[in-house]
Amino acid sequence: MDLRLVSYFVATIDHGSVTAAAKALYIAQPSLSQAIRSLERQLGVQLFDRSGRRLTLTADGRLFAGPARQILADVERAKDKVRAVRELAAGRLEIAVLSTLSADPLPELTSRLHRQHPDILVTALDPGSSSGVVSQVRQGRAELGLTEFPVKSDTLRTRELWDQELALVLPPELAAGLPDPVPLAAVAEIPLVLETSGSGSRAAIDESVDWSIDYVAVECAHRQAIWELVMHGAGATFLPRHIAETELRDVVVRSTVPQIRQTVGFVFRPGPLSPAATAFLDIAEVMRQERSL
Known part of the structure; x- marks a missing residue:
């Protein structure tokens, strides 16, 4: 009609x-x-x-x-x-986020988005691994994926944000006597608190320093519990330096030799993005420029 x-x-x-x-x-x-x-x-x-x-x-x-x-x-x-x-007076945005990035940079990105566009509903999905992030974006369950690079996908577009250092985070008693920075070979003598084997962040650590990991004292599926275990002296762990320095207390943060670095960025399907997703990527670009200064 x-x-x-x-x-x-x-x-x-x-x-x-x-x-x-x-x-x-x-x-x-x-x-x-x-x-x-x-x-x-x-x-x-x-x-x-x-x-x-x-x-x-x-x-x-x-x-x-x-x-x-x-x-x-x-x-x-x-x-x-x-x-x-x-006009971004309303709308919603689904983002698949690797768990290690849900503490940084997701909160700051989302906070900046809400300050500019308070009525947009952001839903953060936890697919459990980088491949899970890619899968949810490819299947249309999420419009954006925030994950670690490199990403194995020929069908998705990517946008890198920045490199971040994975630092060794230790209770003070374990850091005593260790050189600064810490040679990766010395990690074999340190009790570690790591995410459960097979998780997204654990896989990234294993790929970088698997040869030097010899003493895993605790495996845990909960990120916040790992932080608490380290702060209470149960062992050391690897965390992005920014998280370690801003979220944990009473710990020692050390670089390693060689440094462990990861690239963080977005994946999304080809074609036009929603206004909310476009605004989110614009905010991420501003943060990228700020962190590069």
Whole structure:
């Protein structure tokens, strides 16, 4: 059904005549009369009684008047919602996030987004691994993926943010006597607290220093528990330096020789992104520039 014809029908009712409605709509009276007849043909009913001097609704016209107004109201509400999303007054964004990045940089990125666009709903999904992030983005469950690079995918687009150092974080008693920076060979003598084998962040650590890991004292699936274990002296762990220096207390943060570094960035499907996703990437670019200074 042509919505334009429905709006003409409602305008004719509201203005009381075809002449008045045509004037309000800035169209010729014959054109409006033809449009009403076209709508009647589409519906298979007569909407107006034209036998008298005044145009009046038929029984079918009265029955259609309510639904016609509802149709137009629904269309306007839909337009308002689309307009709100386009103008970032509303909307939602699903992001698949590797667990190690949910502490940094996700909170700051999301906080900056909400300060600029407070009505956008951000949903952070935890797929458990970098490959899981890629899978959720590829399948459309998330529009953006925040993960460690390199990413194995020929179908997704990528955008790097920055390199981050994975530092060795130790209780003071374990750091005593160790050189600064710590040779990776010395890690074999240190009790470690690591995420459960097979997790995304553990895989990244294993790939870099597997040859030097000999003494795993605790395996744990919960990131916050690992932090607490390290702060209470159960062992050392590897964390992005920024997290270690801002989130943990009463610990010693040491670089290693050679340094362990990871690249962090986004993955997303080809094609246009939603306004919310575009705004999120713009904020990430500002943060990237700030961290590079």
